[in-house]
Amino acid sequence: MSQALLDIRVERKAFAGATVLQDIHLQLQPRETVSLLGPSGCGKSTLLRIVAGLEQDFEGQLQRPAEPLAFVFQEPRLMPWLTVEQNIGFSDDDRYDRAWVAQLIEEVGLAGFAQALPKALSGGMAQRVAIARGLYSRPRVLLLDEPFSAVDAFTRMKLQDLLLQLAEHHAIALLLVTHDVDEALYLSDRVLVMDNRPSRVRRELAVPSSHPRDRRDPQLAHLKALALTELHSAQVI
Numbered sequence: 001m002s003q004a005l006l007d008i009r010v011e012r013k014a015f016a017g018a019t020v021l022q023d024i025h026l027q028l029q030p031r032e033t034v035s036l037l038g039p040s041g042c043g044k045s046t047l048l049r050i051v052a053g054l055e056q057d058f059e060g061q062l063q064r065p066a067e068p069l070a071f072v073f074q075e076p077r078l079m080p081w082l083t084v085e086q087n088i089g090f091s092d093d094d095r096y097d098r099a100w101v102a103q104l105i106e107e108v109g110l111a112g113f114a115q116a117l118p119k120a121l122s123g124g125m126a127q128r129v130a131i132a133r134g135l136y137s138r139p140r141v142l143l144l145d146e147p148f149s150a151v152d153a154f155t156r157m158k159l160q161d162l163l164l165q166l167a168e169h170h171a172i173a174l175l176l177v178t179h180d181v182d183e184a185l186y187l188s189d190r191v192l193v194m195d196n197r198p199s200r201v202r203r204e205l206a207v208p209s210s211h212p213r214d215r216r217d218p219q220l221a222h223l224k225a226l227a228l229t230e231l232h233s234a235q236v237i
């Protein structure tokens with residue numbers, strides 16, 4: 001048995017006979033952050049769905065924690081008729097753990113908005129709610145599929161810092177899909193650049209600098225150049 005928190009081998013994943021993912025081996029250590037970068041349609045979301053157990057029709061093996069995994073998507077996917085606290089507790093009755101929900105609201109920077117409805121929130125605030133909802137079940141792994149693609153650049157940077165803080169504080173590992181090379185390098189311990197279909201991991205870039213990182217760090221710029229070269233070779237850009 002591997003010591004990794006998550007260990008996934010996909011020998012092959014196909015849709016209607018067309019191979020999407022092939023020969024992928026991905027491990028996630030406790031508290032580690034790994035990002036997936038790659039072409040649109042190469043199977044990144046499919047890989048996250050396999051990890052989450054939502055997609056079981058694949059050739060390979062999945063070893064994952066017994067506890068639930070949480071998912072954050074590009075859109076916050078809040079229920080419009082539920083308040084912020086009900087969305088986080090995932091229920092319209094009061095049977096959720098209200099103290100824990102209140103703590104999460106505080107931690108994601110939404111103090112005072114517990115009773116607000118989603119329509120009163122900005123996109124960035126709504127995504128904070130989605131993150132808090134992800135944390136509600138106390139997962140050891142949070143899966144994020146382009147979580148900040150729909151928010152502006154400065155909000156995105158704030159949300160990235162928030163995510164790092166929360167992951168550190170709650171000892172959560174992150175598996176993140178993004179199209180943003182800077183985001184991947186700023187957040188991650190490792191960045192996996194994927195090939196076009198059938199997709200494999202084309203290159204793994206380790207990011208050695210510790211947190212908090214400086215976005216202007218020349219080491220990140222050097223890694224960005226490597227990542228861009230790989231993305232170019234994979235015909236992503």
Ligand SMILES: Nc1ncnc2c1ncn2[C@@H]1O[C@H](COP(=O)(O)OP(=O)(O)O)[C@@H](O)[C@H]1O
Nearest residue numbers: 015016020038039040041042043044045046047
């Ligand atoms: N449920 C499905 N049925 C058929 N094809 C699918 C399904 N889900 C994804 N695909 C196809 O698999 C490929 C990978 O999709 P996806 O994982 O969403 O890619 P990515 O997230 O990297 O953009 C795409 O070509 C997509 O059309």
Ligand SMILES: [Mg+2]
Nearest residue numbers: 044045046145
């Ligand atoms: Mg996707």
